[in-house]
Amino acid sequence: MTGRTQPRRSSARRAILLAILASAGVCGIAAAVLGIASATTPAESAATPAESAATPAGSAAGSAPGGGAGETAASRAPSAPTPEEFDGASAAAKDEAEGSAQGLAARVDPGWLVETAAATGIPERALAAYAGAALGAETAFPGCGIGWNTLAGIGFVESEHGGIDGAVLGADGVARPSIIGPALDGTRFDAIPDTDGGAVDGDVRWDRAVGPMQFIPETWAHYGRDGNGDGSVDVHQIDDAALGAATMLCDVGGDLALPENWIRAVDAYNPNLAYNNDVAEAAEAYAADAAAATG
Numbered sequence: 001m002t003g004r005t006q007p008r009r010s011s012a013r014r015a016i017l018l019a020i021l022a023s024a025g026v027c028g029i030a031a032a033v034l035g036i037a038s039a040t041t042p043a044e045s046a047a048t049p050a051e052s053a054a055t056p057a058g059s060a061a062g063s064a065p066g067g068g069a070g071e072t073a074a075s076r077a078p079s080a081p082t083p084e085e086f087d088g089a090s091a092a093a094k095d096e097a098e099g100s101a102q103g104l105a106a107r108v109d110p111g112w113l114v115e116t117a118a119a120t121g122i123p124e125r126a127l128a129a130y131a132g133a134a135l136g137a138e139t140a141f142p143g144c145g146i147g148w149n150t151l152a153g154i155g156f157v158e159s160e161h162g163g164i165d166g167a168v169l170g171a172d173g174v175a176r177p178s179i180i181g182p183a184l185d186g187t188r189f190d191a192i193p194d195t196d197g198g199a200v201d202g203d204v205r206w207d208r209a210v211g212p213m214q215f216i217p218e219t220w221a222h223y224g225r226d227g228n229g230d231g232s233v234d235v236h237q238i239d240d241a242a243l244g245a246a247t248m249l250c251d252v253g254g255d256l257a258l259p260e261n262w263i264r265a266v267d268a269y270n271p272n273l274a275y276n277n278d279v280a281e282a283a284e285a286y287a288a289d290a291a292a293a294t295g
Contacts, residue, residue: 103228103239104132105173112294119293120286122152125169126161126212129238133227137246144250145257149290151242153283154269155212162212162238169212173228173238181209184216192216200235213241223248245269 105128113131117124130151137146155161159179162169169175183206184192191206196217198204207216213235215223220235225247227239234240249256253265266276 103230104136104243105129105228105239106132107135108132115293116290119289120152121289122156122286123161123163123169125171125173126155126238127152129173129227129242130155132239133242133246136225136227136243137250140247141250143255144253145255146246146250147256147283147287149283149286150249150256150262150266150279151246152286153279153281154245154266155238155242156282157275157278158209158214159212169238173240174234174236175212175238178236179211179214181214183208192218196221211235211241212238213245215241215244219248220244223251 108128108131113124113128116122117127120127122130127148131148133151134146134148137144152161159167159175162175162179164179167175167177167179180201182188183203184190185206193206194204194217195207200217200220201208201210207218209216210220215235223244224233224235225240225243226233227241227243228237232240233244235244248269249265252268253261256262256265263276266279269275
């Protein structure tokens with residue numbers, strides 16, 4: 001979950017992960033998980049690694065998001081626009097990056113959505129959010145190459161696409177009951193004292209990871225975005241959460257077609273070797289299934 005603050009990997013362990021990803025066919029310009037899409041999709045595709053999975057109305061393939069507690073904002077370059085900077089942007093720029101009043105998910109090709117959801121097993125509502133977020137992030141961060149399948153990999157590992165522990169992702173994109181992780185009190189994960197007065201996670205003593213993409217409050221405060229165009233930023237709403245995750249990944253990683261950048265971005269989401277491998281495995285599988293289905 002985003003917010004697990006385990007000790008950061010040594011450069012040696014990072015090299016091992018890179019080797020693992022390479023041997024699995026995940027690294028390199030042809031790796032589906034690296035965040036650029038290949039299977040062409042309606043209205044623009046972004047040819048990419050190992051035929052990743054293309055998405056409607058733009059490209060959306062391969063890499064992925066978060067709300068982790070890894071690197072500090074000051075260490076990242078380029079820096080993601082803050083919510084205040086987004087508020088000050090032109091209406092046209094905001095609509096393009098965050099979606100129109102209908103939201104980014106509305107930009108996803110319906111035919112592609114149905115076909116890809118059937119091939120991958122990802123619920124259509126969640127897949128629309130991942131694909132829309134990838135399209136929106138590519139507008140805000142040209143050249144990032146963030147892909148829907150990486151976001152889907154994270155969404156699966158974090159919350160089973162909003163369906164963990166009996167939660168149900170509604171047509172409005174909100175998971176009910178709310179998905180709230182355990183207190184980050186040092187028992188299972190490193191301790192993170194409360195940063196939001198309980199406003200986001202309901203806990204006034206410790207922070208907790210929240211929502212379908214499992215953001216911790218402090219990270220959400222910086223990366224939360226309005227992905228469904230309703231004028232609010234809701235960590236429990238999957239369009240908002242997916243766009244926030246994509247924004248964080250692009251901010252931290254930059255060009256996600258580079259293996260080391262993809263690893264750094266996912267590491268910031270959750271600095272854990274097994275987590276990196278789980279996300280990579282899921283993202284690669286989704287890309288392969290989508291490519292096979294869409295030809």
